[in-house]
Amino acid sequence: MTCIEIDNSWCKGCHICVGVCPRHVLEVDSGSFFNGFHPVVVARPQDCSSCLLCELLCPDLAISVQVEPQRQSA
Ligand code: SF4
Numbered sequence: 001m002t003c004i005e006i007d008n009s010w011c012k013g014c015h016i017c018v019g020v021c022p023r024h025v026l027e028v029d030s031g032s033f034f035n036g037f038h039p040v041v042v043a044r045p046q047d048c049s050s051c052l053l054c055e056l057l058c059p060d061l062a063i064s065v066q067v068e069p070q071r072q073s074a
């Protein structure tokens with residue numbers, strides 16, 4: 001499964017990543033505050049298609065998407 005990491009110390013809370021994710025993997029955690037804004041959480045990692053849009057469009061380079069290599073069939 002793809003591993004999505006959000007570095008809250010770099011994130012500025014713009015929530016661009018939540019809006020661009022086509023699979024609705026990311027969500028604003030409206031129940032908590034960090035550095036004065038609602039942080040983003042990876043709510044549905046199993047739905048990630050590894051498109052990398054969130055990583056590419058995050059203006060603060062706070063998202064890292066690690067794509068697990070496909071296994072080769074013998
Ligand atoms: S796009 Fe980047 S800076 Fe903006 S909320 Fe998402 S992780 Fe944070």
Ligand code: SF4
Binds near residue numbers: 021024049050051053
């Ligand atoms: S890699 Fe694509 S599908 Fe996965 S969380 Fe980021 S924007 Fe959403």
